[in-house]
Amino acid sequence: MSLGLAVALLLVALVGWLDDHRSLPVLPRFGVQLLAASLFSALLLRTGMSWWWWPFLVIAGGWSVNLHNFMDGIDGLLAQQGVFVTATLAVLSYSVGQAPLGLACACSAAACAGFWFYNRSPARIFMGDVGSGSVGLLIFMLIAMLWQVDPNLLWPGLILCSAFVTDASLTLLSRMLRGRRWYTAHREHLYQWMVRRGRSHKQVVTIYLGWNLLIASPLALTSRIDPRMALPFCVVAYLAAAATWLALKRRLLRRHVQEVRHVIP
Template structure:
């Protein structure tokens, strides 16, 4: 087993983040607070590249050890690298939204060609095969996952904590469900993010940047589809474990669309952003996300994977209080 890889990947990410911080300070790659920011101090950005390099280094190791098949390895490497390069270029300048979106869909299509698209899913005891419609939906799913992760990476530590808790949770469930082939990839992704979190934990000394957040979003999306080919229940479990980000981002976007806002413009109207301003700090919100993931979403996901709860029912039950929290914290409302 590759237990040695966990401290190696964590240490690699930790060291690379320190080097990236020095690079960002030297090159003045600094996030300057403005009216749309959730932070108040100038902070270097782009540290998420450490997560990218650490995980891409881990993928060949997993393949060499026989813990990752060639198809998901190629899907993750190609899609993740393309999204990270687009994000890196955007961190250093600006890429028009239409070109970013074209790149994102190209990455999604690449991944789906290797993964075989969207597998049949179990709904209320019936198997639903959507064919080419499912593949189109899967492409939009991957693009939405990478963009929502970018949207939700707005306060210190929140994107890192979300990824770590979701990955450790699914690794545990895969191990308990006798699916050991799915344990190591999310486990090493959690290790890569943990090294970065050392520098990003509130108060953050470096931000993730679009390269890291987009990479995390698309990788989590691809891993969830990999799990879906093994078990529908594991796919539903992934959706449950990522529920805080999925609900906040989707609810906020829908409300802004209905109001006629320009959804591609920066804003501070996510529930977590309203909450961080209400409490005056990022730490309580980040810790609350961690608690929700571990104390509510992980047991709900376990109910689907281990106790036979219908997957879609589990998602709806798990999301109900999250929607209530989004309403309570005014997600998508106009900013004061």
């Protein structure tokens, strides 16, 4: 399993590095990402889980790589998310007696924290696709391995990712519904709109941290304590995240329209 995890990470990191330097086409890049997710998923399912899960795991892995890449647009945001998610996953792993997995999560959190120190605003170094894709795949793999240990732990893992998954997913869906080229670069994520409307990188990163600490982590840890409430709490977290995203996006768009009308009578 460890070797497969390392090879999958290497594949995503390599294609990300090439894209950073040569701007690869979408399909080859996505194909390698799916290959990495497929390799890891196949190794995970060899532990005795049903192979019906394989296509869902592959899609989830590919989406995790890309959504974390989408969310790496301002100083410190993705590094902070990496610290938060992997550190909390370490707590969840130790709580179910999975010391090796907990150690892997803790090491991931430490690595993200070390990078965050130099990536916080004003950033001195940047992740690029090689870093954001690797963090996305790593978070997917750690949650999947925790889910393999105890299926009830899937829901706390998803709750921890609620801010990023909601922002990336609803932004992509809104672009698709509007008939835009959703697979091209853009600046329509909520965090990007907040920066465009005058918020500093530090302020926006603090807003996402507030969600993680005040909403996501209490719900995730409570879900671990009472597994019967894990799925309902996960639903509540994503409904609340979606409602917050819609309210903030609508407010930002309304302000944008008002400013445009003021400039153009």
